[in-house]
Each structure stands twice: as C-alpha cells, then as structure tokens.
Amino acid sequence: MLRWIYENYRTFLxxxxxAIAVWISAxxxxxxxxxxxxxxPIPVQVIGQDPGLVLNGDIPQEVKVTLRAPxxxxxxxxxxxxxxxxxxxxxxxxxxxHTQDLKIQVNARPVQIxxxxxxxxxxxxxxxxxxxxxxxxxxxxxxxxxYQVGDxxxxxxxxIVGGAQSQVLKVKRARVSINLNGIRExxxxxxxxxxxxxxxxxxxGITVSPESIHVVLPVSQQGGYRDVAVKxxxxxxxxxxxxxxxxxxxxxxxxxxxxxxxxxxxxxxxxETQLLDLQNAQDDINTRLALNxxxxxxxxxxxxxLIQAGVSPIESSVTLAGEKVEIxxxxxxxxAQVLPLSVDVIVSGPLPLLDTLTRQDVRVTVDLTGLGxxxxxxxxxxxxxxxxxxxxxxxxxxxxxxxxxxxxxTATPAP
Numbered sequence: 001m002l003r004w005i006y007e008n009y010r011t012f013l014x015x016x017x018x019a020i021a022v023w024i025s026a027x028x029x030x031x032x033x034x035x036x037x038x039x040x041p042i043p044v045q046v047i048g049q050d051p052g053l054v055l056n057g058d059i060p061q062e063v064k065v066t067l068r069a070p071x072x073x074x075x076x077x078x079x080x081x082x083x084x085x086x087x088x089x090x091x092x093x094x095x096x097x098h099t100q101d102l103k104i105q106v107n108a109r110p111v112q113i114x115x116x117x118x119x120x121x122x123x124x125x126x127x128x129x130x131x132x133x134x135x136x137x138x139x140x141x142x143x144x145x146x147y148q149v150g151d152x153x154x155x156x157x158x159x160i161v162g163g164a165q166s167q168v169l170k171v172k173r174a175r176v177s178i179n180l181n182g183i184r185e186x187x188x189x190x191x192x193x194x195x196x197x198x199x200x201x202x203x204x205g206i207t208v209s210p211e212s213i214h215v216v217l218p219v220s221q222q223g224g225y226r227d228v229a230v231k232x233x234x235x236x237x238x239x240x241x242x243x244x245x246x247x248x249x250x251x252x253x254x255x256x257x258x259x260x261x262x263x264x265x266x267x268x269x270x271x272e273t274q275l276l277d278l279q280n281a282q283d284d285i286n287t288r289l290a291l292n293x294x295x296x297x298x299x300x301x302x303x304x305x306l307i308q309a310g311v312s313p314i315e316s317s318v319t320l321a322g323e324k325v326e327i328x329x330x331x332x333x334x335x336a337q338v339l340p341l342s343v344d345v346i347v348s349g350p351l352p353l354l355d356t357l358t359r360q361d362v363r364v365t366v367d368l369t370g371l372g373x374x375x376x377x378x379x380x381x382x383x384x385x386x387x388x389x390x391x392x393x394x395x396x397x398x399x400x401x402x403x404x405x406x407x408x409x410t411a412t413p414a415p
Contacts, residue, residue: 048091057123141181146225150218236279245310313350329369
C-alpha cells in the first residue's frame with residue numbers, strides 16, 4: 001500500500017493543485033477583484049503626538065486612495081466608508097523636520113493598496129509656545145460731524161496666544177477693530193481678536209484665548225449739535241384719477257448746529273422742508289428742497305434734502321354693457337346666427353384711461369374659421385385698443401353659433 005502511494009504521490013499532488021485552482025477560479029468568477037479609487041478622500045488622523053510639540057507645516061487634511069479588492073469588499077466599503085482610514089503616526093518623534101509615510105488601514109480582507117496620494121508627508125515638530133499680550137483698539141473711519149468718542153474699556157484686558165514657537169515669536173500685537181462711520185450711539189459689542197506681526201500682517205496657525213473680548217466705547221454728541229428728523233411739508237393735490245403712493249426723504253435725519261446750544265435744545269425734534277407742490281401731479285416727483293431753519297441754526301453738510309414722491313393712477317374697473325358680437329372667419333358659402341347678440345365686458349385699468357374708453361375701443365369677436373354647418377359653442381375674444389386696460393371677464397364668455405348653408409335660388413327658365 002505504501003509502495004503504491006509512493007509511486008502515485010505525484011498524481012495526488014497534481015490532483016490537489018488542480019482542485020485548488022478550480023476552487024480559486026470559482027470564487028474569483030463569483031466575486032471578481034476590482035481596482036477602484038475611493039469616491040471620497042480619506043481624512044488624515046494624527047496619533048502619537050507629544051503634547052509639548054506642535055505640528056508646523058502643510059499637513060494634508062485628506063488623501064486619495066486606490067484599492068484592489070473583491071466586489072463584496074467594495075460593497076462593504078460603500079456602506080461604511082470608515083472601514084478605510086489614513087494615519088500619520090508621530091509616536092517617538094522629537095522636535096525638528098520629519099518625513100513620514102501614511103499608514104492606510106482597511107478593516108476588511110482581502111484588500112490590496114494600489115496607490116495613496118500623497119503617500120509621504122513632510123512636516124516640522126516645534127515646541128509649544130505661549131505669549132500674553134495686551135489688546136489694542138484700532139479705530140477706522142470717522143464719526144458724523146458733531147460726535148466724539150471717549151476712552152474704550154476691554155474685558156479682559158489681555159489674551160494668551162499659543163502655537164508653534166516660530167509662529168508665536170512672530171506675534172507682536174493683539175487688536176480689535178471698530179469702524180466709526182455713521183456711529184451715533186455707544187458701542188457695546190463682543191469683537192474678535194486679531195494677532196499681527198511687526199508689519200501689521202495677520203499671523204496664521206495661532207490660537208487665541210479668549211478668541212473675542214467685550215468692548216465698550218462711549219460715543220457722545222458735542223454741545224451745540226443735534227440730530228433732528230426731517231418733515232416734508234406738501235401743498236396741492238395730485239391730478240384727478242391719481243393718488244399719492246409715498247413720500248420719502250433722504251437723509252431722513254440731519255445734524256444742525258448753533259453757537260448757542262440752547263437754540264438746538266429748544267427744537268421740537270424735527271425741521272420742516274420748504275413746500276413740496278403736488279398740484280395736478282401725474283408722475284413721480286424727484287426734487288431737492290431746502291429746510292426751514294430758525295434764526296441762529298444751520299444745517300451741517302448738504303444744505304438740501306432729496307424728496308421722492310410716488311404718484312400713480314388709481315386702478316378701477318368698469319362694465320361695458322351690450323357690446324355687439326362680431327363674426328369673423330366664416331366661409332362665404334355659409335351664414336351664421338349668434339346667441340346672444342351682445343355681451344357685457346368688464347375691464348380694469350388706470351382710472352384716467354377708463355374715463356376715456358369708448359365702445360369703439362372695444363371689439364368682441366367669435367372666430368368661425370374652419371367650422372361647418374351645425375351648432376357650435378364658441379368662446380368670445382375681446383380686443384381692447386387702449387394699452388394698460390385689461391379684460392377681467394366676459395358675460396357670458398361662451399356664445400352659441402348656428403351655421404347654415406346659404407340658400408342658392410333656383411334659376412327659372414325664360415318663356
């Protein structure tokens with residue numbers, strides 16, 4: 001028996017290899033390998049970093065990965081992308097420049113990593129540094145004439161900046177900024193802190209604690225100055241059939257000045273414009289008017305205000321009763337009778353146009369083009385010859401039309 005096995009062991013080995021090959025072929029055909037790039041980049045995870053060191057360099061946030069795996073594994077990755085991860089391991093690294101390969105981990109088997117972009121990352125580890133800075137206030141723009149700002153207060157007065165030592169050493173100033181243009185009231189805001197180098201440029205990659213501070217900046221009006229509202233005074237009425245839609249003034253508030261502060265204090269809070277004449281107006285009005293100011297009081301800046309008045313025609317509607325129905329498009333060999341013979345038409349539009357509307361301006365028709373003998377229900381059409389006048393409805397809007405053949409008289413033979 002042993003001799004027989006010894007003499008035929010090669011046959012057994014070939015049979016076993018053939019069986020393995022057949023099995024692999026069957027598995028592969030049922031679950032073929034596919035090479036694909038992951039549809040979404042993989043985020044880079046940093047581990048093992050010394051808490052006393054800071055990464056300084058352009059570390060990619062994510063990488064592109066291409067894998068070769070059976071179709072069943074790809075289905076697993078599609079349903080759970082976190083199966084694939086990219087890790088930058090900094091364990092045991094000290095300060096200085098380093099180059100490290102990313103580790104791609106796939107929690108599924110079998111998988112072959114075809115490519116990673118980028119695969120190698122160059123970076124620098126620096127000691128963590130901090131610095132405490134007082135906060136400065138940067139004011140830009142100008143307050144309106146007659147206003148002044150007081151001394152600002154901060155809470156807190158200082159901030160702590162932290163980061164890579166080389167970046168922290170660049171920081172020379174911490175500031176908050178306020179734009180004073182148009183400011184007439186006290187400023188009480190929480191503003192973000194900016195960190196700057198010696199050239200006034202922002203330093204990136206720095207953490208600031210706290211990131212924002214509370215700033216109070218008093219703003220007050222100087223003696224002799226006062227802000228008052230502008231009141232438009234009108235005279236006359238717009239034309240008949242028109243209405244005044246709105247009146248606006250710019251600026252709505254003006255600053256006045258008097259050498260004697262008591263004069264501006266005694267104002268009622270408004271100043272009036274010269275008369276705006278609306279008499280028989282039919283169009284929008286855009287004009288500038290001066291202000292009526294008491295003696296000793298002057299306006300600061302532009303001496304007139306812009307007035308805009310909207311004037312629009314009044315919209316209304318009217319019913320035109322008994323408009324005759326006309327027939328068009330009827331074949332010459334046919335005759336037609338319409339019922340009813342007339343309709344009521346309701347139109348709308350600007351009242352001045354409706355007042356001039358006549359029956360000659362409105363035409364009601366039924367189009368019989370292509371229709372033959374019989375009774376038909378036709379929707380009437382209305383044409384208005386005046387623009388901006390709209391047809392609202394027709395009563396009734398459906399016309400009954402009876403079409404007959406024209407009776408041709410029979411010729412009588414001559415005696």
